[in-house]
Amino acid sequence: MEMDLSPEHLAIREGVKKIVDRFDDEYWSACEEEKKFPFEFHKAMADGGWLGITMPEELGGANLGVTEAAIMMHTVTSGCGGYNSASTLHLNIFGPHAVVVHGTPEQKERMLKPLIAGTDRACFGVTEPDAGLDTTSIKTFATKVDGGYRVTGRKIWTSSGQVANKILLLTRTTPKDQCKKPTDGMTLFYTDLDKSQIEVRRIPKMGRNAVDSNATFIDDYFVPEEDRIGEEGKGFHYILHSLNPERILVGMEAVGFGQNALSRAAQYARERQVFGRPIGQNQGIQHPLAKNWIELESAFWMGMRAAHLYDAGKPCGAEANAAKYLGAKACFDACTQAVMTHGGMGYAKEYQVERLFRESILPRFTPITEQMILNFIAEKVLDLPKSY
Numbered sequence: 265m266e267m268d269l270s271p272e273h274l275a276i277r278e279g280v281k282k283i284v285d286r287f288d289d290e291y292w293s294a295c296e297e298e299k300k301f302p303f304e305f306h307k308a309m310a311d312g313g314w315l316g317i318t319m320p321e322e323l324g325g326a327n328l329g330v331t332e333a334a335i336m337m338h339t340v341t342s343g344c345g346g347y348n349s350a351s352t353l354h355l356n357i358f359g360p361h362a363v364v365v366h367g368t369p370e371q372k373e374r375m376l377k378p379l380i381a382g383t384d385r386a387c388f389g390v391t392e393p394d395a396g397l398d399t400t401s402i403k404t405f406a407t408k409v410d411g412g413y414r415v416t417g418r419k420i421w422t423s424s425g426q427v428a429n430k431i432l433l434l435t436r437t438t439p440k441d442q443c444k445k446p447t448d449g450m451t452l453f454y455t456d457l458d459k460s461q462i463e464v465r466r467i468p469k470m471g472r473n474a475v476d477s478n479a480t481f482i483d484d485y486f487v488p489e490e491d492r493i494g495e496e497g498k499g500f501h502y503i504l505h506s507l508n509p510e511r512i513l514v515g516m517e518a519v520g521f522g523q524n525a526l527s528r529a530a531q532y533a534r535e536r537q538v539f540g541r542p543i544g545q546n547q548g549i550q551h552p553l554a555k556n557w558i559e560l561e562s563a564f565w566m567g568m569r570a571a572h573l574y575d576a577g578k579p580c581g582a583e584a585n586a587a588k589y590l591g592a593k594a595c596f597d598a599c600t601q602a603v604m605t606h607g608g609m610g611y612a613k614e615y616q617v618e619r620l621f622r623e624s625i626l627p628r629f630t631p632i633t634e635q636m637i638l639n640f641i642a643e644k645v646l647d648l649p650k651s652y
């Protein structure tokens with residue numbers, strides 16, 4: 265059993281790091297403060313060919329697995345950009361999975377090529393204000409008309425909607441109460457996000473402000489038939505396929521930026537002198553940081569295990585959820601401790617850890633909350649009665 269990164273994995277890490285290192289704290293804090301999408305970083309990653317890491321080779325992708333994507337995204341967040349950097353790219357990696365698996369050859373060519381080239385940017389329209397985590401209760405409805413569908417509904421938290429020109433949109437085509445199963449009757453589209461017809465209203469939020477999140481208002485919007493992914497009524501099942509890769513990636517992204525926060529804390533602890541010695545000489549400072557290292561490292565390897573299972577075509581739901589849970593928690597604790605280690609200066613923007621701290625709570629509840637992960641493990645692994 266090989267429990268280390270292969271030479272190919274290390275080459276991915278090195279290639280990504282070369283790009284990531286060009287974007288420093290000054291760049292990312294300006295993007296955050298000015299709420300400005302990191303176009304330059306996005307372009308650099310597209311030019312480097314990284315946006316198509318999991319996409320088919322014939323479309324310009326690298327056709328690699330979730331393991332390689334996880335290493336890539338972990339390296340991305342190990343730089344200075346924190347969750348902002350991950351969110352700039354994240355949807356390109358797992359979002360179009362439904363198109364990769366269920367799209368027609370024409371759709372793959374039309375939809376994936378510009379995503380890989382970085383000329384299209386896509387957002388993900390699943391969450392709705394009145395449905396929350398109960399996705400089968402979404403109300404956005406697509407009514408069949410000649411040549412396509414007319415869609416009406418509300419989405420919330422649609423990230424990068426301000427800069428995206430495409431949306432992966434989950435709708436209902438049959439009301440839930442008329443379906444055999446609640447997961448039936450939902451249809452997935454990948455279509456234009458035409459802002460002359462769809463209102464995309466930015467939500468002011470605590471952190472990760474370089475990448476916007478929005479309330480999205482869709483009223484009687486025409487979506488052509490050729491933008492429907494797969495069969496009508498099967499959209500939820502298509503989305504399900506991309507959930508495990510998404511969880512693995514989010515977990516690994518969280519580990520990367522937790523480790524970045526930890527290295528900043530350790531550096532400060534080595535350098536800051538109080539009572540005539542480095543603060544890092546105190547066990548009260550050392551031990552929490554050592555604990556952060558242990559937790560981040562464990563989360564990393566759980567993520568790698570989940571990715572390995574996924575790529576081998578084996579069930580990985582429990583491991584993918586566990587990786588996301590552990591990564592997010594370890595990241596949050598490391599970012600909190602990074603602020604605490606800096607004392608008052610942890611609160612100053614100069615040291616960057618407050619920026620990471622504000623972002624670090626996010627992976628704990630997106631794309632899925634800790635409670636729902638625990639519900640999943642309790643039910644599917646421990647065979648306890650479903651609680652919701």
Ligand SMILES: Cc1cc2nc3c(=O)[nH]c(=O)nc-3n(C[C@H](O)[C@H](O)[C@H](O)COP(=O)(O)OP(=O)(O)OC[C@H]3O[C@@H](n4cnc5c(N)ncnc54)[C@H](O)[C@@H]3O)c2cc1C
Nearest residue numbers: 388389390391396397421422423477630631632633635652
């Ligand atoms: C910054 C940001 C970006 C996002 N980007 C996107 C995006 O691009 N596209 C998109 O579609 N969505 C996006 N989301 C939405 C995100 O995925 C949801 O916020 C998340 O899934 C939680 O859903 P909710 O907020 O509706 O929580 P709710 O469903 O309202 O739940 C609230 C709380 O109740 C708990 N709870 C509910 N039911 C149970 C139960 N049965 N057992 C135990 N606990 C329960 C939940 O765990 C949670 O803690 C984003 C959210 C944020 C904050």
